[in-house]
Structure formats: structure tokens, C-alpha cells
Amino acid sequence: MRESRRRREIQDYYLGISADEITSHLTPASFDLWESVARYQRELQLGARWLEVGGGTGDLAAAALERGYDVLMTDVEVTLLDMAARRHPKLQTRLQHADLFDPDDLGAVAARGPFSIVTAVGAVLNHARDRRALVRGFEHLVALGDTSSLIVVDLMLSEMFPGHPPSVWADFLHVLPGLDMLARLIRSSGLLVLEAHSLYHRYSPTSTFDQEFDERMLRLFFHKSPAAGARVARREAGARPPAPCPGGRPLP
Ligand SMILES: C[S@@+](CC[C@H](N)C(=O)[O-])C[C@H]1O[C@@H](n2cnc3c(N)ncnc32)[C@H](O)[C@@H]1O
Numbered sequence: 001m002r003e004s005r006r007r008r009e010i011q012d013y014y015l016g017i018s019a020d021e022i023t024s025h026l027t028p029a030s031f032d033l034w035e036s037v038a039r040y041q042r043e044l045q046l047g048a049r050w051l052e053v054g055g056g057t058g059d060l061a062a063a064a065l066e067r068g069y070d071v072l073m074t075d076v077e078v079t080l081l082d083m084a085a086r087r088h089p090k091l092q093t094r095l096q097h098a099d100l101f102d103p104d105d106l107g108a109v110a111a112r113g114p115f116s117i118v119t120a121v122g123a124v125l126n127h128a129r130d131r132r133a134l135v136r137g138f139e140h141l142v143a144l145g146d147t148s149s150l151i152v153v154d155l156m157l158s159e160m161f162p163g164h165p166p167s168v169w170a171d172f173l174h175v176l177p178g179l180d181m182l183a184r185l186i187r188s189s190g191l192l193v194l195e196a197h198s199l200y201h202r203y204s205p206t207s208t209f210d211q212e213f214d215e216r217m218l219r220l221f222f223h224k225s226p227a228a229g230a231r232v233a234r235r236e237a238g239a240r241p242p243a244p245c246p247g248g249r250p251l252p
Pocket residue numbers: 010014022023024025053054055056057059060074075076077080098099100101120121122123124127
């Protein structure tokens with residue numbers, strides 16, 4: 001019930017705005033996504049298989065394809081996948097319907113891997129139903145990356161907005177994690193942070209929202225490596241049960 005409401009909200013929102021508003025591809029940035037990806041591909045000796053999660057109208061996926069990457073794009077919204085196929089016919093065989101937060105969809109996407117580059121840009125992860133789902137979505141992204149892979153994630157963080165709000169869109173279900181949660185996600189995944197950039201975009205009023213809206217998010221480049229896996233395994237093996245509380249009472 002709640003899930004179908006979330007889907008409808010995503011559909012109502014994304015189908016009510018223009019393609020240029022959906023894509024993060026046009027967001028001005030102080031760094032070049034393509035240069036960074038190409039550099040890490042070279043330095044980390046990664047393959048060309050690129051998974052673009054929540055690809056929307058496909059502009060970013062199509063640009064990656066143009067640059068020689070072997071792209072698979074997913075989205076939860078079938079109408080957007082159809083739009084991507086119409087805008088970019090070369091993507092037609094490279095589109096898959098999948099919900100990032102759904103464990104059942106994970107296997108179907110993984111079966112088309114392994115992927116050397118995994119991107120979930122344009123705040124896809126913020127579309128989680130709640131914090132638990134956001135953690136699951138992040139874990140899915142990490143799981144979809146090959147043993148050594150580049151993972152690029154955009155996240156709107158609560159601390160990037162005045163007053164640290166828990167949400168910023170009144171009409172649209174989403175989660176704004178804080179830096180503390182991001183730190184926990186990075187630590188538990190064992191990922192190495194390669195780069196972090198602040199993205200900022202001011203949207204003009206639209207037919208659905210009559211004021212300007214400031215969108216702020218962090219773009220993070222991570223390296224998933226065999227060493228990261230080993231770090232997590234070592235930490236888990238070393239985890240001891242909590243020490244007994246004095247007097248048998250729980251510590252405050
Ligand atoms: C702001 S758009 C970003 C599009 C594209 N990644 C880009 O940066 O140009 C966010 C996209 O996330 C998709 N999305 C929302 N929830 C999703 C989910 N659970 N699984 C996969 N995609 C999702 C939306 O349908 C939308 O296409």
C-alpha cells in the first residue's frame with residue numbers, strides 16, 4: 001500500500017517536470033565526471049562495464065555509451081525507461097526495470113554484471129522509503145560493483161540545508177540522511193573515499209512548485225577493492241560481544 005503510494009509519488013513528480021530538470025547531467029559542477037571516471041578506470045585498471053542506477057531519461061547513460069562504456073541502465077519507473085529508449089534508441093537493449101531498494105531486483109541486475117563502474121547520481125538513494133531502505137539501497141550498490149570497482153553516489157544530506165531538516169520536498173517521499181549516517185555506511189562497507197564534491201543547482205519555479213528551489217548534494221567517488229572486503233571481514237571477525245554491565249544493569 002505504502003509502496004504503491006511511493007511509486008505514484010515518484011511517477012507524479014518525475015512525469016510532471018521537464019527532462020532537463022530530471023537529469024543531473026546538466027548540473028554545473030566544479031569537476032568533470034568523465035575525467036574522474038577515466039582517470040580511475042586507468043589507475044585502478046577497471047573494465048568498461050557501467051551500471052547507471054535510476055537513469056531517468058537516459059541522458060547520462062547515453063553520454064557514457066557515446067564515450068565507449070558498455071552501459072546498462074535501470075530505473076524503477078517504466079515510463080521513464082520508455083522515454084529513455086525514445087530519446088536514445090542506442091540504449092534500447094540496455095535498459096532494465098529495477099527498484100534499487102528491492103532485494104528481489106538485485107539478483108536480476110547482478111545477473112547482467114559484473115560492473116566495473118556503478119553510478120547512482122541525481123539523488124537516487126534519497127528516494128528511499130526510510131533510513132533502513134536507504135542502507136539497503138547503498139548495500140545493493142556496493143554489491144553490484146565488481147571486486148574492484150568505482151562507485152559514484154549522489155546524496156542530499158540534511159546538513160546541507162538550513163536547520164538540518166529531515167526532508168526538503170513537501171510533496172514527495174524521500175529521506176535526508178545526515179553525515180553521521182553517511183560515515184557509518186562508508187565504514188561498514190569498507191569503501192575507500194576517492195573524491196567528494198558539493199553539487200548545487202537552483203531550480204526555477206515550475207507548474208508544480210511556484211518558488212525557486214535550491215538543491216544541494218554531495219557527489220562521492222568510492223573504490224570497492226578486495227582490500228575493502230578484507231577490512232570488513234577482519235572487523236566482523238574481531239567484533240567481540242559487549243562487555244557485561246556492572247551490576248547487571250544496562251549502561252546508560
Ligand atoms: C533526479 S533523477 C536522476 C536521473 C539520472 N541518474 C541522472 O543523474 O541524470 C532520479 C531518478 O531516480 C529514479 N528512481 C527513484 N526511485 C528509484 C528506485 N527505487 N530504484 C531505481 N530508480 C529510482 C527516478 O525514477 C529518477 O529517474
